[in-house]
Amino acid sequence: MPDKKTRKHSLKKGDLISLVIESLAPGGDGVGTCQGLTVFVARTAPGDRVEARLFDVRKDFARGSLETLLESGPERVEPVCPVFSICGGCQWQHVSYAGQLESKEDIVRQAVKRIGGLEPDLVESCAGTSHHLRYRNKAQFPVAAGARGGLAAGYYERNSHSLVDIDGCPVVPEPLEHALTEIKRALYRLRFSAYDERDHLGLLRHIVLRESTEKKNILATLVLNAKGPGSLSREERACLEQVASEVIARLPAVSGFCLNFNNLRGNRILGDTTVCIEGSPTVEEVLRTSRDGRPERLRKGLAFQLSTGSFFQVHSGQAVFILDEIYDLLEGRGSGLIIDAYAGVGVIAMWVADLAERVVSVEENDRAVADGLATVAANQIENIEFKQGKAEVIMPAMAAEGLRPDVIILDPPRKGAAPEVLQAAMSLMPELIIYVSCNPATLARDLKILSRGTGINWQEKQAHIGYKTQRVKPVDLFPQTYHVESIACLERVFHDGTVGNLEEI
Numbered sequence: 001m002p003d004k005k006t007r008k009h010s011l012k013k014g015d016l017i018s019l020v021i022e023s024l025a026p027g028g029d030g031v032g033t034c035q036g037l038t039v040f041v042a043r044t045a046p047g048d049r050v051e052a053r054l055f056d057v058r059k060d061f062a063r064g065s066l067e068t069l070l071e072s073g074p075e076r077v078e079p080v081c082p083v084f085s086i087c088g089g090c091q092w093q094h095v096s097y098a099g100q101l102e103s104k105e106d107i108v109r110q111a112v113k114r115i116g117g118l119e120p121d122l123v124e125s126c127a128g129t130s131h132h133l134r135y136r137n138k139a140q141f142p143v144a145a146g147a148r149g150g151l152a153a154g155y156y157e158r159n160s161h162s163l164v165d166i167d168g169c170p171v172v173p174e175p176l177e178h179a180l181t182e183i184k185r186a187l188y189r190l191r192f193s194a195y196d197e198r199d200h201l202g203l204l205r206h207i208v209l210r211e212s213t214e215k216k217n218i219l220a221t222l223v224l225n226a227k228g229p230g231s232l233s234r235e236e237r238a239c240l241e242q243v244a245s246e247v248i249a250r251l252p253a254v255s256g257f258c259l260n261f262n263n264l265r266g267n268r269i270l271g272d273t274t275v276c277i278e279g280s281p282t283v284e285e286v287l288r289t290s291r292d293g294r295p296e297r298l299r300k301g302l303a304f305q306l307s308t309g310s311f312f313q314v315h316s317g318q319a320v321f322i323l324d325e326i327y328d329l330l331e332g333r334g335s336g337l338i339i340d341a342y343a344g345v346g347v348i349a350m351w352v353a354d355l356a357e358r359v360v361s362v363e364e365n366d367r368a369v370a371d372g373l374a375t376v377a378a379n380q381i382e383n384i385e386f387k388q389g390k391a392e393v394i395m396p397a398m399a400a401e402g403l404r405p406d407v408i409i410l411d412p413p414r415k416g417a418a419p420e421v422l423q424a425a426m427s428l429m430p431e432l433i434i435y436v437s438c439n440p441a442t443l444a445r446d447l448k449i450l451s452r453g454t455g456i457n458w459q460e461k462q463a464h465i466g467y468k469t470q471r472v473k474p475v476d477l478f479p480q481t482y483h484v485e486s487i488a489c490l491e492r493v494f495h496d497g498t499v500g501n502l503e504e505i
Contacts, residue, residue, distance in 0.1 A: 009035035024103040028091030028482035047073020075099030089155040104484040116444035132479035214286040217255040256280040335406040346372035395424035416442030
């Protein structure tokens with residue numbers, strides 16, 4: 001039979017077609033076929049039989065919008081959110097949680113096979129959570145002018161910048177919902193103007209809320225279309241202070257109220273300047289393991305002071321699961337040196353510090369490094385050092401110095417690790433590479449690069465070092481969405497595929 005992609009079809013834009021949804025794709029859409037052509041349809045579930053209206057038809061695929069659900073598939077459920085059909089925040093509330101986990105595992109498997117050229121059986125089952133609703137410890141709500149002069153805040157509609165005004169969200173803890181409601185009420189009463197991205201006018205851009213799952217207190221921040229504190233009028237400053245006082249008085253859980261300043265056009269949420277106008281500028285989050293045999297430091301918990309702009313995983317429970325999985329991979333190896341690249345504030349480094357003599361964390365962002373140094377000191381960890389700068393600069397320099405780490409941990413952004421980082425990782429020749437990824441496609445791409453290896457002239461002896469992927473563990477860090485985190489473990493091998501001892505080179 002000819003490949004589906006080479007079959008001719010007669011489909012065109014505007015056609016109403018019938019198809020069965022076979023699976024869910026990266027990006028969240030359901031996938032089916034019609035006349036041999038792959039068709040993507042949002043808000044569908046595996047097993048659904050649907051009618052879809054095509055709005056984009058290409059040579060190799062088409063996209064359609066759901067017109068009629070003819071028959072529900074076994075994984076389809078009723079969404080818990082009343083605005084799910086239009087809101088762009090979640091993509092999979094209409095899919096059972098078991099179905100979400102199965103689909104995420106499949107997405108990782110397909111990426112590993114098709115992009116990485118690896119055996120899909122390396123991918124394990126996706127680790128789920130009992131907290132797949134009300135899990136987000138941080139929420140960012142854009143603000144716009146509402147109906148009849150009101151103030152709207154919520155999420156954008158799918159594929160647009162039209163705002164869906166909400167008072168609640170099922171993936172956000174109820175205390176954050178209450179804080180959003182009180183802030184909107186106070187801002188509306190004092191007649192603050194909402195930002196309009198078309199003309200770049202209006203003061204209020206976003207409401208950012210962060211909750212400590214440990215302490216249950218909340219940090220609230222208003223993002224303003226202003227250059228800085230000095231650009232506010234005396235009246236604006238007084239009104240903002242009044243909003244902060246009213247909200248904190250009505251909701252004692254709000255322990256701090258900040259202003260952030262961002263007068264740049266574009267989709268960036270936070271500006272570089274944040275000031276606290278009442279209470280504390282941070283909340284304390286604690287990550288604590290429940291696994292037996294862990295060091296007392298981890299059983300007691302690591303404390304993190306989180307400001308408005310601090311990067312931190314939005315699902316604290318699943319973050320601990322990932323950290324414990326990394327710990328399991330390293331336990332018993334007796335590492336002398338661990339390099340933690342794309343380290344952020346050094347959460348992974350702090351979690352595995354007891355397993356190494358020395359941990360070097362590489363991070364580009366100066367604020368993340370400052371937060372990391374403060375957190376390391378507060379938790380009395382003495383064997384972690386930070387190197388600030390781009391990983392693609394610092395890691396090759398480490399390789400040039402002849403550094404010999406036992407383990408390298410990579411936790412890059414969605415675009416994956418830079419080529420220079422992958423080359424340096426192979427040149428550094430660690431016994432183990434652990435790769436934490438939020439994008440199955442770039443993970444698979446980088447696993448393929450690492451498996452090919454690199455030729456090395458070490459102390460005038462030749463070697464060809466590559467890395468064999470031993471396992472990939474998907475983790476559901478973002479329930480109700482298509483996003484999936486993965487932990488890959490790679491072991492050093494020589495050109496003949498055998499595990500090698502560097503002392504033999």
